[in-house]
Amino acid sequence: MNTTHTIQLMDTHAGGDVSRIVTGGIDLLPGATVREQMEYLRDDADGLRQLLLTEPYGIPEMSVDLLVPATHPEAVAGYIIMEVMGYPIYSGSNTLCTATAVLEHGIVAKQEGVQHFKLEAPAGLVNIEATVKNGVVDAVTCEGLPSYIDTYRATINVPDIGEVTYSIAYSGGFYALVEADALGFKLVREEERALAGCAHKIVEAIKAERGFSHYTLGDVGPLPFLHFMGPEERIADGYVRSRSTTYVHPGVICRSTTGTGTSARLALMNYEGRLQLGDKLETVSLRETGFIGTFTGTHTEGAYQVVENNITGRSYVLSKSDIVINCEDPLVYCGNLHHILSDRHAHALVIGA
Incomplete structure (x- = not known):
């Protein structure tokens, strides 16, 4: 052989x-x-x-x-x-x-x-x-995949961290969305290891408490991802920029902001009534790279308003x-x-x- x-x-x-x-x-x-x-x-x-x-x-x-x-x-x-x-x-x-x-x-x-x-x-x-x-x-x-908010601003007590407020979006996988500044992060590269450790604790706590099911796919496994959201800066009408970073695995923070993380953010912004057709969100990573998500529409699937979106970047x-x-x-x-x-x-x- x-x-x-x-x-x-x-x-x-x-x-x-x-x-x-x-x-x-x-x-x-x-x-x-x-x-x-x-x-x-x-x-x-x-x-x-x-x-x-x-x-x-x-x-x-x-x-x-x-x-x-x-x-x-x-x-x-x-x-x-x-x-x-x-x-x-x-x-x-x-x-x-x-x-x-x-x-x-x-x-x-x-x-x-x-x-x-x-x-x-x-x-x-x-x-x-x-x-x-x-x-x-x-x-x-x-x-981007059709994205929606499953859970909005729930709270959970996380060992060594305390009470954490999070939302859950689906954008190709389920994402926990958390505000970075509420957890003491500025989303700079020097925080990478601490971000990974913090995200792991939050994800494990949520997984221990509950699971999530997609409206057509059903059970797609336990919660895998967490996305830290930085403050939003309005650059122009219909254009917002925000520092962001995504946790995907114990010890692993994505180098990019991730396309699905950006789609999840758009779903959250739409859920909060803060998007108009054609609006853009630029997410900026710990390494100062970025993707641009564009809100292109919505449709309804059962109880969910699903966000249609595009992701632009360079490879x-x-x-x-x-x-x-x-x-x-x-x-x-x-x-x-x-x-x-x-x-x-x-x-x-x-x-x-």
Whole structure:
């Protein structure tokens, strides 16, 4: 049996969050939809996620996006999102990075100016608008998932912290939203470790007290995320800026403000009656990077007013590389991985392969 395999990667980042785009070296996965392929990867081949997010190949702060052939006729490609906490059905920063990789890899030919195409996430179709300047992807706007407020200004007593007021939004995952200044934070980089520790305590306390259910998806697992909200600064009519940061896993604070975190903020602002059609929220991270969320409309789902929104940002290509997977390496575990590693140079998605 061949114990050495090669995987093709394009490393990118959006707002500082690194997304490793897997462009080749993985066999086609079973499943009639990208969602079903994600579920197969999660249940039967989780070794890929573990391999690329841990030593010696990666770190938990990264994300991985596996490009797969689209199953929907309107989409140019599908992608499966892998993070340290599991398999989100959607992510704004990962979508920005994947859209850039699709253009840089030639799956969609780059054209100067604005171009439109659709990707297929596990959550479904995603509309993409990309702007190319001088042959480089200069900006990407993607649809945020329909977002809503599940819980507004509840309180909980958190060990070592005291009483905390929080709201819960769904924007691709459930988010606890808390005011940073109420917890003594200014949202600067020097606070990163303290922010992670504080968020972990709050999330664990909420998880111990209650769970959350999506109006159509049902149980999507325990609360994973917490978003610290800084004070809002009105830059112009219909344009607000706020420092923000997102906790995703014990010890892990996102480098970016996250697209889904920005969508969650828009849902909260709408719930409080503070948004007009076309209004924008710019979230600014600990590393001074930002995403812009745009409020594009609402609709009603049962008891919830659901916010439609777009997220705009930029993704940068860091590297294009082949990594060698040697299953005889004692630091590399291939037991839940070897059956999807391809002996070919690339899987069928890659144009011209």
